Amino acid sequence: MTIGVIKVARPREMSFPESLYLLEIVKGLGVTMGHLLSNIVRQEGIKTIEYPEVRRPMPPRFRGKHRLMKRENGAPRCVACYCCSTACPAKCITIVAGESPDPAVEKYPVRFDIDMLRCVFCGMCVEACPCDAIRMDTGWFTPPDDTREKLIFTIDTLLEK
């Protein structure tokens, strides 16, 4: 096997007016001024998304913030089986189970906290859930907040979404 030699195009020699740079600088200034003027005249041509007001539409399979599903009667669909917290590689789900008042259901989560600061958004909890009680289809990532406590989502906030 021979070692392949790749021919790389060398930068061509500059012509004399180019090597003076001055004309080229003026040309460059023309380009930047063109961008400036066209962006001032047509503001909608600017690609920047003004984030809090305008949001980028997320692709349908984007794994975002979690939400807990509800039954028809409004109770959480979760049966506190600990499958999600076991599957979680970041150990960010804390569940405390309690006896369900509904005789058809054995257990329900008294507490269901997700520490969003530790979550790695891998989707394992969704995969593990036997009852389709947890989903990550809110289409949005965790918004910033000013304390750590506010970023531990409790069952109430998770059910709301």
Place this chain on the structure above:
Amino acid sequence: MTGPLFDIAVTVARIAVFFAFCFGLVVVMTWVERKGAAYIQDRRGPNRADIFGIRAWGLFHPLADALKFLFKEDFIPDNAHRLFYQMAPMFSLAPAILGIAIIPFGPDVTVMGRTIALQIADLNVGILYLFAVSGMTVYGVVLAGWASGSKYPLLGGLRSSAQMLSYEVSMGLSLIGIFMVFESVRMSQIVAGQGGLLFGVLPKWGVFVQPLGFILFLVAQYAEANRTPFDLPEGESELVAGYHTEYASFKFSMFMMAEYLHMVVGAAVVATLFFGGWQFPYLGDAGFLFPGGFAVAVPPALVLLLRIGSFVAKVLFFAWLYVWVRWTIPRFRYDQVMRLGWKVMLPLSLLNIFATGLILLLLNR
């Protein structure tokens, strides 16, 4: 008002007005830089700071910046030399402020039977004063780099002092042609000399008399002000932020102010020396006099207004040019800067002096 009192009042008023103009322009330039950079790069730029919901295209951002700088922690690194570390921003800002003193903002004005020059000090040494003052800027940078007690600022300080010393030479030599043509170093006389016509058509501005000198001076000035493409001293890609890496809060804002004040004063100097200062093309004391012999009478008050307006417009243009060039041209490599300074600029400025002398000799024979 009595004589001396009137003089003092006039002096104080002049200083106050010109300072206010320059510092106001500094504030506006920070906004222009950010907004201009954004639009050139297809972004939106600052537009969030608001007062009672009025956003005004981000015009309040400089105000927000100033407040932020004022209230940030004034931090001194452990390794820094305390006294010199604190002196460096002052060394940087003071020369920039001093430069305002010799800029003629307009023609002489007669108020209450007295002639008042719209210039803080019309020195006999004129532009040499500016060189003396701008030579002091190096200390701010060097001291900041050394006193921070950290590697990157030290490298930035070394680079910038070498660069400033190199370009100071060609900056001084590029202006000699102007001195020869207008036969003075006094700012007011250089401006007055640019009122005539060249070949009966062009205004006798420095840029038409000394095109090479103009280009050399402009380039040297960008290098002196440490602006792109000569902003090696703070090249972020290799030196974090160069000589002001270790600075924060108000001291950092003093460096920033010095940089923008340099831009404003530099723009005013270029406008004065090469673009006729306050001279409006074809405008005499009595009115317009176009080359074809066509004349329009203009009242004196309007003449004054037009002249000051033309100066302000020129300053604004050259201040904008700093921003425009910054977002167009990438940074040079350090050896390229030095090669340009010593092997291109210096011989060209010497050639310029020689050619100017030759032409003047042949014309005056």
Place this chain on the structure above:
Amino acid sequence: METVLFILFGAIAVCGAVMVVTRKHPMASALYLILTLFAVAALFVLRQAHFLAAIQVIIYAGAVVVLFVFVIMLINVPEDRLPVERATTIRVLGVLAAGFFILESAVLARRYVMPKGPAAEVGTVEAVGRALFTDYLLAFEITSVLLLAAVIGAIALAKRKI
């Protein structure tokens, strides 16, 4: 007014010069040297020698001391390793001699009469330029040749292979 300013700037210049010699830290010495140079420039301005003042600041404060500072920066001796100056016999004698010299010049200065009025037309740009290119043309040209020789010599020393 002029006398007050003269005494003020003269005092600054002398104090600065003393500080240059006595400061322990070389950077402090360099900065005091700038102060002294500025004070001397101010004295030039008081005698209407604007050109001299400007050149003083450009050349000495703007270029020469920058090189000093440059060297101080590059060598960058830590503060605890700065040399300790001890009072040796020769130094004490030097200070005594300096004091004697100052005393002597003070005595001589009493005989000197200050020229009245501003020394205009001597220190201005035009006057200096005219003097350089008429009366002192030969000296001026020889100096420039000397400087050229110095430049070439410096390059030859610094660069072995040309």
